[in-house]
Amino acid sequence: MNPSNKMMIVYICYLLTALLAIGQIVRLQFFSDYKDQLDAIVYRTIDIPAYRGSILGYDGRVLANTVPFYEIRIDCSVPGDDMLNRNLNGLSLALSRFFGDRSATAYEKEILQARVEKKPGYRNLPLGNRLVSHDELQEIRGFPIFDQGQYRGGLIATQKEKRIYPYGRLAYRTIGYISQDEQSGVGIEYAYNAYLKGHPGKQRVRRRSGDDKWVPISSRPEVAPKNGIDIVTTIDxxxxxxxxxxxxxxxxxxxxxxxxxxxxxxxxxxxxxxxxxxxxxxxxxxxxxxxxxxxxxxxxxxxxxxxxxxxxxxxxxxxxxxxxxxxxxxxxxxxxxxxxxxxxxxxxxxxxxxxxxxxxxxxxxxxxxxxxxxxxxxxxxxxxxxxxxxxxxxxxxxxxxxxxxxxxxxxxxxxxxxxxxxxxxxxxxxxxxxxxxxxxxxxxxxxxxxxxxxxxxxxxxxxxxxxxxxxxxxxxxxxxxxxxxxxxxxxxxxxxxxxxxxxxxxxxxxxxxxxxxxxxxxxxxxxxxxxxxxxxxxxxxxxxxxxxxxxxxxxxxxxxxxxxxxxxxxxxxxxxxxxxxxxxxxxxxxxx
CATH class of the missing domain: 3.40.710.10 (DD-peptidase/beta-lactamase superfamily)
Structure with a gap:
């Protein structure tokens, strides 16, 4: 085979490769859903729960209502080395006394290890063994390191809703309850769930690099939640x-x-x-x-x-x-x-x-x-x-x-x-x-x-x-x-x-x-x-x-x-x- 023929074959191969590359680019640009796939990995829309309506006695006293509780976590990457060296012992002692679930030494070791080794979740490390009330959150905000706030002390308080009954089991079977999936329950909570639960809002969030945590893109939701209706009962x-x-x-x-x-x-x-x-x-x-x-x-x-x-x-x-x-x-x-x-x-x-x-x-x-x-x-x-x-x-x-x-x-x-x-x-x-x-x-x-x-x-x-x-x-x-x-x-x-x-x-x-x-x-x-x-x-x-x-x-x-x-x-x-x-x-x- 003479050299010119060989060059022609090479040229044709390059041309075909280029055409294939161009075709792939066109397909990806105009006909592929790769952007949607990428968005699904990085972005998503989540529901913002509506506040569940309260159940009241006929005089307005609360029989059942939803109140905010908080899950306590720490971003171990936020506190500076100097602050951590001086105050970690005090924070660990305060957490141990507050939750009573482990020693101060155990808290200190866990926080330091997560910070040094940068294990998955070290920027969102759970603390304690239960949710805390709003008043308790205020107390925790006064602990060493946490008193510097979220951006210097690394305190993360994630709000959760919890149904409480101020009068305990009083009329409990009539007030009732509903399962997490809303498929079973009894009493007013179940019979009037459609009115009590309200309608959730919508929030666009993105995946934050490093800890796989989803954070809001905007401080304002796309659709605001509509809170549930309060039900006044006949109960005295x-x-x-x-x-x-x-x-x-x-x-x-x-x-x-x-x-x-x-x-x-x-x-x-x-x-x-x-x-x-x-x-x-x-x-x-x-x-x-x-x-x-x-x-x-x-x-x-x-x-x-x-x-x-x-x-x-x-x-x-x-x-x-x-x-x-x-x-x-x-x-x-x-x-x-x-x-x-x-x-x-x-x-x-x-x-x-x-x-x-x-x-x-x-x-x-x-x-x-x-x-x-x-x-x-x-x-x-x-x-x-x-x-x-x-x-x-x-x-x-x-x-x-x-x-x-x-x-x-x-x-x-x-x-x-x-x-x-x-x-x-x-x-x-x-x-x-x-x-x-x-x-x-x-x-x-x-x-x-x-x-x-x-x-x-x-x-x-x-x-x-x-x-x-x-x-x-x-x-x-x-x-x-x-x-x-x-x-x-x-x-x-x-x-x-x-x-x-x-x-x-x-x-x-x-x-x-x-x-x-x-x-x-x-x-x-x-x-x-x-x-x-x-x-x-x-x-x-x-x-x-x-x-x-x-x-x-x-x-x-x-x-x-x-x-x-x-x-x-x-x-x-x-x-x-x-x-x-x-x-x-x-x-x-x-x-x-």
């Missing part, structure tokens, strides 16, 4: 505290208890002023870990006899003065003997049967009056809205269940059992809502937990709550059941909480709870003891329900002895602290 912290204290005191008296709940409702509005839920933990203590009030559907027992009495009165089948024979040894019907908890009563009036909570009387009256009209009785109960959802704001409402004749499971015993509060399921809040309607001149209102939304101290939305239905019964029936409920406290099963200083009306209840497929296991039974009512009787302001749940026991368990005293203690607190009663509640006099 004073009543809530008194209810929890009274319930805890009662629970401490016997190891049989498995859990308990107490709910206080404002009669005219349905506002929940207190809601306490106590579940026994493995340690033997009690905590707000299950919302019995809204979720626990059980046989209500004798508190349901009020609904049976209303049905009988409304249909004109009885008057309070009518007599009913309860027998001497109970009453047998379709293979079941109905007996009394407190012995035989013989022939008594309907008023007395209600005051004594006679099982035989109400089972027998139901059969005598509705034996051939079972649907009429159940429809009467349905007309009282007893089988309907309350549609409260919180997630987890238990289902109300009252069977209808002809449905699977209905038997000849269903009628008398339902009349006594069995073969059905209601939550405590369902029962309270029903009694509250009687206190509210027969008008049923929806129980509610949220008063308003606020932002920057200004009301954004005020919620109005309307009645669920018209009146539950006629004025004459309403007058009669008021007299019957007052009689329970004056003369009947709840007479021990009768107080001449202010009047209480209500009904005791005791019910067995099925467990492991039955009611009785080797003589052991589970019970719930309840008392539900309202006060003052003449012009009701508050209604309340108290229920205590037992673990399996062979002992007796009655609403009059366990639930009613709790009701009275909470009512006493309201009596003392509310302005609609003028007379102070005097302490019992000591007998000398």
């Amino acid at each position: 912290i004073s009543i809530q505290g008194a209810a929890e204290s009274a319930l805890r005191e009662q629970l401490s008296k016997d190891s049989t208890f498995e859990g308990a709940t107490a709910v206080v409702m404002e009669v005219s509005t349905g506002a929940i002023r207190a809601i306490v839920n106590m579940k026994k933990m493995k340690s033997g203590s009690y905590d707000e870990t299950f919302n019995y009030a809204i979720s626990e559907s059980t046989n209500p027992g004798s508190t349901f006899k009020l609904a049976t009495l209303i049905a009988l009165l409304e249909d004109g089948y009885v008057r309070l003065s009518d007599s009913v024979d309860t027998g001497r040894n109970g009453w047998r019907y379709y293979g079941k003997t109905f007996t009394e908890a407190g012995g035989s009563y013989g022939t008594i009036s309907v008023q007395q049967a209600f005051e004594k909570s006679s099982n035989v009387a109400f089972a027998r009256l139901a059969v005598d009056k509705y034996g051939n009209r079972e649907k009429q009785f159940i429809n009467r109960l349905y007309n009282m809205k007893l089988n309907e959802r309350l549609n409260i704001e919180l997630i987890g409402e238990g289902r109300a269940q009252i069977p209808f004749p002809g449905e699977p499971g209905w038997s000849r015993l269903s009628l008398p059992m339902i009349a006594m509060g069995y073969e059905m399921k209601l939550t405590p809040l369902h029962v309270l809502t029903f009694y509250n309607a009687i206190a509210n001149n027969g008008r049923m209102v929806t129980p509610y937990f949220i008063e308003s939304f606020m932002q920057h101290g200004r009301v954004m939305e005020q919620f109005e709550h309307t009645p669920l239905s018209g009146t539950l019964c006629t004025p004459s029936t309403l007058k009669a059941v008021h007299r019957a409920l007052r009689g329970v406290v004056e003369h009947g099963t709840a007479s021990r909480i009768n107080d001449p200083r202010y009047s209480i009306s209500g009904k005791t209840g005791t019910a067995q709870i099925a467990y492991d497929g039955g009611f009785v296991h080797n003589g052991y039974r589970k019970h719930q003891a309840s008392f539900v009512g309202f006060f003052p009787s003449e012009d009701p302001k508050y209604s309340m329900i108290v229920i205590l749940y037992s673990s399996p026991t062979r002992g007796n368990f009655y609403g009059a002895s366990w639930a009613a005293p709790v009701f009275k203690k909470i009512a006493d607190h309201i009596y003392i602290t509310n302005p609609f009663w003028n007379a102070p509640l005097e302490a019992p006099r000591k007998v000398s």
